[in-house]
Amino acid sequence: MLDKNGIAKRIAKEVQDGYYVNLGIGIPTLVANFVQEDINVEFQSENGVLGMGPFPFEGEEDADIINAGKQTITTMPGASFFDSVTSFGMIRGQHVDLTILGAMEVSETGDIANWKIPGKMVKGMGGAMDLVASAENIIVAMMHTNRAGAPKLLKKCSLPLTGVACVKKIVTNLAVLEVVKEGFKLLERAPGISVDEIIKATEGNLIIDGEIPEMVL
Amino acid sequence: MIKKKVNTIQEALKGVQDGMTFMLGGFGLCGIPENAIAELVKLEVKDITCISNNAGVDNFGLGLLLQKHQIKKMISSYVGENDEFERQMLSGELEVELTPQGTLAEKCRAAQSGFPAFYTPAGYGTEVAEGKETREFNGKMYVLEEAYKADFSFVKAWKGDEAGNLIFKGTARNFNPAMCGAAKITVAEVEKLVPAGTLDPNEIHVPGIFVKRIFQGKDYEKRIEQRTVRKK
Numbered sequence: 001m002l003d004k005n006g007i008a009k010r011i012a013k014e015v016q017d018g019y020y021v022n023l024g025i026g027i028p029t030l031v032a033n034f035v036q037e038d039i040n041v042e043f044q045s046e047n048g049v050l051g052m053g054p055f056p057f058e059g060e061e062d063a064d065i066i067n068a069g070k071q072t073i074t075t076m077p078g079a080s081f082f083d084s085v086t087s088f089g090m091i092r093g094q095h096v097d098l099t100i101l102g103a104m105e106v107s108e109t110g111d112i113a114n115w116k117i118p119g120k121m122v123k124g125m126g127g128a129m130d131l132v133a134s135a136e137n138i139i140v141a142m143m144h145t146n147r148a149g150a151p152k153l154l155k156k157c158s159l160p161l162t163g164v165a166c167v168k169k170i171v172t173n174l175a176v177l178e179v180v181k182e183g184f185k186l187l188e189r190a191p192g193i194s195v196d197e198i199i200k201a202t203e204g205n206l207i208i209d210g211e212i213p214e215m216v217l
Numbered sequence: 218m219i220k221k222k223v224n225t226i227q228e229a230l231k232g233v234q235d236g237m238t239f240m241l242g243g244f245g246l247c248g249i250p251e252n253a254i255a256e257l258v259k260l261e262v263k264d265i266t267c268i269s270n271n272a273g274v275d276n277f278g279l280g281l282l283l284q285k286h287q288i289k290k291m292i293s294s295y296v297g298e299n300d301e302f303e304r305q306m307l308s309g310e311l312e313v314e315l316t317p318q319g320t321l322a323e324k325c326r327a328a329q330s331g332f333p334a335f336y337t338p339a340g341y342g343t344e345v346a347e348g349k350e351t352r353e354f355n356g357k358m359y360v361l362e363e364a365y366k367a368d369f370s371f372v373k374a375w376k377g378d379e380a381g382n383l384i385f386k387g388t389a390r391n392f393n394p395a396m397c398g399a400a401k402i403t404v405a406e407v408e409k410l411v412p413a414g415t416l417d418p419n420e421i422h423v424p425g426i427f428v429k430r431i432f433q434g435k436d437y438e439k440r441i442e443q444r445t446v447r448k449k
Contacts (some may be wrong), residue, residue, distance in 0.1 A: 004289070010342075036229070044350040045243040045388075046318065047388050047391055048390055048391050049387075049388050054447060055447045056446055056447070057446060057449050058446040058447075058449065059446075060446075061441060061444055061445075061446060062387060063247065063388040063389075064248070064375075064387035064439070065248060066244075066247050066386065066387075066388050067388075068244075069443060070247070070298070070442035072441055072443065072445050072446065073407055073443040075316045081385075081387055081388060081390055082390065083322075083390045083394040083395060084270070084318070084319070084322060084391050084392045084395060084420075085322045085325075085394070087322075088318065088322055090324065092319055092337065092338070092339070098400070105283035105298070106296075110317065119307075122315070123296060124294050124295035124296050124305070124315045125294060125295070125315060125317055125318070125345075126294050126318050127294065127317070127318040127319060127366045128317075128335075129317035129318075129319075129320075129339045129343065129345060130318060130319030130339040133337055133338035133339045133340065133341060159341060160343065160344050161344075162341075162343060163341075163342065163343065164341065164342035170249075186388060
């Protein structure tokens, strides 16, 4: 079974040379730590920076330079700052090549829910609805089940939706799956995880076609 | 040169009344109009509607107006860092309209630029689209979103001149440019107010035509929400 860093490490393998990438809060943020060093990638943060770098050295934090998680950051050579309209123009206009975000639930038709638990948690969608409605290439980073062990890969989402039929790929602590017409197509197993364990942890239609290889991290 | 400079914050906020709708720039606490917010607290203006991406934190930014129960309605995309906000929302004291972030930015820009409405894919098939017109373009579904209508825009820039031209720094730019000229009166506060002719026209982010009043801000706290660092 993978931990959060393991999920991030597996997703990092999907990041290709020349990609502009938007990383959501949580596990997606960790992906930046595992991207191959010999490829050129720029990270976009929707609050208005392209070419985001690592956290600043102690004492060099600048209140005017933060990411969408409100964390202090630095910029890389070639970086740019812009306003929110331009930022979402990049996103809506499909200029960002890859969007990686977290989810509470995903349905077998690629619907995603990640912004609201009625009566309990209402923090807002932030930029997630714009991102999922526009991006061609969306990878969801999530745990396969919730804390009680109940599946989060469902036939139909039970929580209010963030977007419909938009998720293409999912990387969980147990598996890599692709959303196809018929449901969740199992592509890879996490190290030490059997296909049976994945079947048990998944509610939505799971497509198992032949031998399922173990992930290479 | 058309002069936009005002000398006092009282003059800058002249005309502010109970029940008005305000746009306020900033993302989290980054690039927020600290001086205008402090003055709105002092003026005790009530029943206001605030259009702002976030709602500040408990004791800073728009959180200061929330503490005093001055806000009737909040229009934001993300309100996660504020316990008092959550309490007022769940108890029904505060009306909240959650809007996707890109849509919020565009609704400001539409108001600035003379568009009554626009189509966006964001929120299609979700509760955000409920009751709104939807339409298909090239096989994809879109939601019709209307421009905001506001009485005042309060924005904050790094540098500005007496003609109202603005230059922003880093990610403190965020929603500020789109809010300029998007309300009946735009009030800009700046860290450095310089004489006209001092700023390079090539480097202006917002032309002065979108700004009605500009003033020299003071005592900027520029609080950091998440101080993240690495060791040398």
